[in-house]
Amino acid sequence: MTRYQLHIAAQHTSLTQAAQPAHSMPTGWQSALPVDSHTLLPTAAGLEMAIMQVEDAISASWPQRLALDTVYSSDAELRQLATLCGLPDTASCRLERQMVESLFSRLANAVEGGLASGLPSTQAAMGSLLILRELLHHLDIASITLLEPDA
Numbered sequence: 001m002t003r004y005q006l007h008i009a010a011q012h013t014s015l016t017q018a019a020q021p022a023h024s025m026p027t028g029w030q031s032a033l034p035v036d037s038h039t040l041l042p043t044a045a046g047l048e049m050a051i052m053q054v055e056d057a058i059s060a061s062w063p064q065r066l067a068l069d070t071v072y073s074s075d076a077e078l079r080q081l082a083t084l085c086g087l088p089d090t091a092s093c094r095l096e097r098q099m100v101e102s103l104f105s106r107l108a109n110a111v112e113g114g115l116a117s118g119l120p121s122t123q124a125a126m127g128s129l130l131i132l133r134e135l136l137h138h139l140d141i142a143s144i145t146l147l148e149p150d151a
Contacts, residue, residue, distance in 0.1 A: 004071040005017075006135070023061065025061035029124045029127030029128045031127075033130050040122070041119075050130055051130065059138070067139075069143065070145045071145070074148060081125060084120065091147075094144070095146060103119075103129060106118055107119055
């Protein structure tokens with residue numbers, strides 16, 4: 001079974017298979033989601049634009065759905081998202097697509113003026129949430145398994 005490793009950096013996102021060249025897109029957490037420096041929230045229009053730009057980048061970088069049960073990552077921002085979804089901070093945990101969608105819905109609600117609690121606390125985590133949500137949906141990935149950083 002081929003194992004995919006996901007890494008969301010500031011300016012690019014990559015999915016790597018063992019012994020294969022990395023497939024990446026030129027969109028990372030910093031470039032994906034511009035946020036207000038005071039609230040750390042995007043505007044509603046900014047969020048919609050960011051969604052469209054990430055979708056376009058995914059389509060250009062991965063023209064076919066991968067249909068995977070899971071991908072793996074040791075990104076600290078993704079571990080923060082798992083904690084916000086209620087998963088324990090253990091050596092390995094699995095973040096399901098629906099959990100990511102629920103957390104993203106909380107972000108969208110906050111952008112529209114709703115309660116802003118339980119959201120990512122950094123631009124890196126917020127941009128990573130957007131990219132992860134779109135990757136899971138558009139590439140048909142059911143979950144992400146989070147590993148310790150040195151795993």
